[in-house]
Amino acid sequence: MRQIKNFFAILLCSQGTPMLLMGDEIRRSQKGNNNGYCQDNELSWFDWSSIEKHQDLLRFVRGLIHFIQSLRIFRQEKLLSVTDGSHRPNIVWYGTKLEQPDWGNDSRSLAFTLRHPKSNEHLYIILNAYWQPLTFELPLLGSGEGWHRIVDTALPSPQDFSDLKTATLIASQEYLAGGRSVVVLMAR
Incomplete structure (x- = not known):
């Protein structure tokens, strides 16, 4: 479940239009078939009971989509500037240490800031x-x-996603990210 949430978070926090298929938000897979055209059977049918079964994931994805759509930084049509302190929307890369992204072949971590100054x-x-x-x-x-x-x-759900009104303040200058996880923090 964590990996599914990771993939959603990475996809939705990426620049550009995310491509989702109906039911992705409740683990509908079509058993790996990416072309259900002309499949009038259980492979392409939507199982409505999955909504109740996977309501925690649905809540997470709904909240994340609403959050992302409320921000101007994700509506940029031009590539983000890589200059920190720019008056244009920008991205700055980090690693576990500030100003030290690890671009090596064995790297297993990355962090970045997205900023829309206006x-x-x-x-x-x-x-x-x-x-x-x-x-x-943390910067x-x-x-x-x-x-x-x-x-x-x-x-665990429902602490995995918080809207901006109820988001927990991080009192430290560091954040312990769990194994195989994605964390999104917002400055306020």
């Missing part, structure tokens, strides 16, 4: 593909601002 949106996204928890340094914010946890796929 709308005052600032996100910090952590990707931990390692099987053990890793501690990530410093201006006075009066703090990082608030929106997504942490390592947490």
Whole structure:
């Protein structure tokens, strides 16, 4: 389940239009068949009982979609600038340590900030593909601002997603990301 939430979080926090198939949000797989055309059988039928069975995942995906659609940073039609401090929307890459992304072949972690200065949106996204928890340094914010946890796929439902109104303030300058997890923090 964590990996499913990881894939949704990565897809929805990526620049561009996400491509989802009806039922992805409740684990509908068509048994791996990506072309159910002319399949009038259980392979292509929608099992409505799956909505109740996978309501935690549905809640997570709904919340994440609503959150992403509310932000201007995800409606950019041009590539994000890679210049920190730019007046244009930008992306800055990190690793577990600030200013030190690990681009090596054996890297299992990555973090980045997404910033839209005009709308005052600032996100910090952590990707931990390692099987053990890793501690990530958090970028410093201006006075009066703090990082608030929106997504942490390592947490059980319903703590895995919080809307901005109920998001937990992170009091530390570090965040322990669980093994194989995605974390989305927002500055407020």
